[in-house]
Amino acid sequence: MRAKASMAILLIIGAWIVNFSLLYWSPGDVTSRYWGPEVDAVFLQNMRIEKGLHLSYWQQLVRWTGNLLRGDLGYSWTHHRPVMEIFAETLPATLQLALLALVIQFFVGGALGMLSALWKGRKFGMILDAASLAIYAMPSFWLAMLLIYFFSMKLNWLPASGMQSMFSTNFGLGEWLLDRAWHLFLPGSILGLVGAVATMRFVRARMIEQMNKPFVLLARAKGLSTGTILCRHIFKVALLPMVTQLGLAFPVLLSGTLVIEVVFAWPGMGRLVYEALLAKDYPVILAANFMTAVLVAGGNLLADFLYRLVDPRVRI
Amino acid sequence: MQKQSDKSEILHVSRLSVHYHDQKSVVRAVDDVSFSVKKGQTLAVVGESGCGKSTLALSLFRLLPPAGQLVSGQILLHGQDLATKSEKYMQAIRGKEIGLILQDALSALNPVLRIGTQIAELYQHHFRDDRRNAKRKALDMLAKVSLPNVERTYTLYPHQLSGGQRQRVAIALALACKPKLLVADEPTTALDVSLQNGILALLSNLQQEMGLAVLLISHDLGVVAQMADQIAVMYAGRIVEQGPSADVFQLPVHPYTKMLLEAMPRMLPGQGFKKTYRISGQNHEVPDLRNLPAGCAFAPRCPLRLPACSDILPTETAIRSNHIVRCLQSGQNQ
Numbered sequence: 001m002r003a004k005a006s007m008a009i010l011l012i013i014g015a016w017i018v019n020f021s022l023l024y025w026s027p028g029d030v031t032s033r034y035w036g037p038e039v040d041a042v043f044l045q046n047m048r049i050e051k052g053l054h055l056s057y058w059q060q061l062v063r064w065t066g067n068l069l070r071g072d073l074g075y076s077w078t079h080h081r082p083v084m085e086i087f088a089e090t091l092p093a094t095l096q097l098a099l100l101a102l103v104i105q106f107f108v109g110g111a112l113g114m115l116s117a118l119w120k121g122r123k124f125g126m127i128l129d130a131a132s133l134a135i136y137a138m139p140s141f142w143l144a145m146l147l148i149y150f151f152s153m154k155l156n157w158l159p160a161s162g163m164q165s166m167f168s169t170n171f172g173l174g175e176w177l178l179d180r181a182w183h184l185f186l187p188g189s190i191l192g193l194v195g196a197v198a199t200m201r202f203v204r205a206r207m208i209e210q211m212n213k214p215f216v217l218l219a220r221a222k223g224l225s226t227g228t229i230l231c232r233h234i235f236k237v238a239l240l241p242m243v244t245q246l247g248l249a250f251p252v253l254l255s256g257t258l259v260i261e262v263v264f265a266w267p268g269m270g271r272l273v274y275e276a277l278l279a280k281d282y283p284v285i286l287a288a289n290f291m292t293a294v295l296v297a298g299g300n301l302l303a304d305f306l307y308r309l310v311d312p313r314v315r316i
Numbered sequence: 317m318q319k320q321s322d323k324s325e326i327l328h329v330s331r332l333s334v335h336y337h338d339q340k341s342v343v344r345a346v347d348d349v350s351f352s353v354k355k356g357q358t359l360a361v362v363g364e365s366g367c368g369k370s371t372l373a374l375s376l377f378r379l380l381p382p383a384g385q386l387v388s389g390q391i392l393l394h395g396q397d398l399a400t401k402s403e404k405y406m407q408a409i410r411g412k413e414i415g416l417i418l419q420d421a422l423s424a425l426n427p428v429l430r431i432g433t434q435i436a437e438l439y440q441h442h443f444r445d446d447r448r449n450a451k452r453k454a455l456d457m458l459a460k461v462s463l464p465n466v467e468r469t470y471t472l473y474p475h476q477l478s479g480g481q482r483q484r485v486a487i488a489l490a491l492a493c494k495p496k497l498l499v500a501d502e503p504t505t506a507l508d509v510s511l512q513n514g515i516l517a518l519l520s521n522l523q524q525e526m527g528l529a530v531l532l533i534s535h536d537l538g539v540v541a542q543m544a545d546q547i548a549v550m551y552a553g554r555i556v557e558q559g560p561s562a563d564v565f566q567l568p569v570h571p572y573t574k575m576l577l578e579a580m581p582r583m584l585p586g587q588g589f590k591k592t593y594r595i596s597g598q599n600h601e602v603p604d605l606r607n608l609p610a611g612c613a614f615a616p617r618c619p620l621r622l623p624a625c626s627d628i629l630p631t632e633t634a635i636r637s638n639h640i641v642r643c644l645q646s647g648q649n650q
Binding site: 214217220221223225236237240 | 409416426429
């Protein structure tokens with residue numbers, strides 16, 4: 001476990017350096033947003049000096065790393081507010097989205113995976129399989145736009161964007177919650193669905209892999225029904241690798257929200273990062289990437305820990 | 317062969333054929349096989365790998381893989397023909413009337429369920445017992461197969477037991493519901509030789525105690541000699557010789573049976589190490605079940621082959637009471 005933890009720390013350090021390097025070497029900087037006849041070169045140069053962009057690669061890297069180690073995430077260059085403060089505002093919106101998606105991903109994906117393993121080779125199973133592959137292969141922004149077109153434009157059932165209705169501050173608590181849920185439904189399900197098909201394919205493969213094992217034969221020779229064998233005997237064995245998936249899914253999901261948040265104008269961290277990327281807002285990008293790296297490494301560790309917890313074979 | 321069915325006959329299989337189909341060909345894994353097993357007795361089915369022994373065992377449970385098909389024949393368990401029963405009926409029978417022991421208990425037991433759970437669920441399923449009753453019965457059963465410290469064993473996972481203990485658990489599991497018939501597919505093959513005797517002794521004790529009919533599948537003639545009352549020798553999906561254990565061991569008729577006995581490391585009393593047949597050099601391979609010769613399947617390997625052997629399929633001939641051979645020359649071979 002100790003070796004795993006040190007690997008995680010190395011991973012975070014590596015990700016930090018790579019992130020900074022990519023930013024540093026990519027063309028343009030925060031001053032690229034300012035252009036026009038009134039913008040003069042001296043103004044831009046002063047801005048660069050103010051932000052430390054005139055320094056060398058190593059000097060900048062040391063400066064940013066030093067700030068990070070001191071716990072100073074800095075001020076956003078575009079919002080002109082502390083990065084911490086902006087994160088604290090946007091994180092809840094993203095968490096709502098990600099948690100709903102996570103629940104959908106594992107419950108719907110797990111159930112569908114079991115069904116498609118059970119129905120393997122049958123007509124309905126093949127339809128399920130084809131549909132899941134189609135969704136799996138679709139870019140999520142395109143799927144999102146299709147569903148917006150259908151549910152929001154054509155049927156007018158669900159809102160096409162935003163997190164709440166206008167004037168929602170006047171709502172009572174019940175109304176307010178309903179309004180939030182109504183807005184959350186479409187982006188949350190799309191994000192969940194995209195994850196669910198991945199989970200489904202994973203569960204399906206694991207279940208089918210287990211089905212020909214001798215222990216399944218013996219379970220059948222005990223007179224157990226297919227349903228019992230599937231839910232009790234196979235699913236439990238197939239579930240173990242799914243736990244590792246759970247640890248890895250969360251960080252992936254947080255980055256997955258980026259696309260959905262942009263499409264749905266969702267005021268979360270994904271959109272914040274997206275805009276920061278366009279503006280070359282170093283403090284926001286670096287801090288967000290650092291957080292993602294920590295989440296990925298932490299998720300890995302968590303998955304490992306959970307696996308030890310659920311698999312009796314690793315417990316001792 | 318067709319005897320009057322008497323009360324002590326638990327299982328009577330007649331003219332059973334099982335085929336595997338794939339796109340191109342048909343594999344005749346079990347072909348026209350008949351036998352019966354009586355209460356308290358053991359029938360051993362012997363033969364080399366791929367001769368259809370395990371398929372035979374699975375067909376009794378109607379648990380053939382999807383490509384496998386019961387083509388014809390009857391499987392009478394207490395007079396009920398399992399070959400024609402519904403899946404629901406089979407689910408009620410499996411584990412309750414017929415128990416199965418597989419070769420390797422480590423892969424046959426569920427790796428992530430506790431030993432106790434795996435046995436107790438049989439009682440919950442077949443007798444609708446509640447948790448406590450099921451647990452009590454499972455503990456009794458674990459004690460019956462001489463496992464130490466049953467309370468603790470109950471809570472262990474299969475990987476935490478030794479190989480011999482695991483096979484005892486497998487036996488407890490197969491016999492939990494006091495079945496009439498036990499099908500044991502190579503029950504000791506995966507074990508150290510030093511453990512085999514203990515397992516076999518346990519099996520025969522339980523067999524006597526419960527009046528169990530046992531169908532023992534094995535390629536180990538040592539095990540067979542120890543356990544069997546009747547022996548059926550299988551070759552390429554057919555039973556080529558069948559009879560009382562003493563008869564088959566001492567007066568084998570079919571050349572294949574003779575060859576198997578010769579291949580045994582320990583020779584029979586009085587025969588020393590003299591070899592009457594060599595395992596013929598022409599073809600050591602197990603025959604391809606997709607493409608069997610029209611006549612006797614053993615003909616290509618047979619040291620006594622006659623020209624007619626490749627063309628004429630020998631029928632079952634009784635040479636003594638209960639001793640049946642499929643060989644054109646059975647008259648001369650005795």
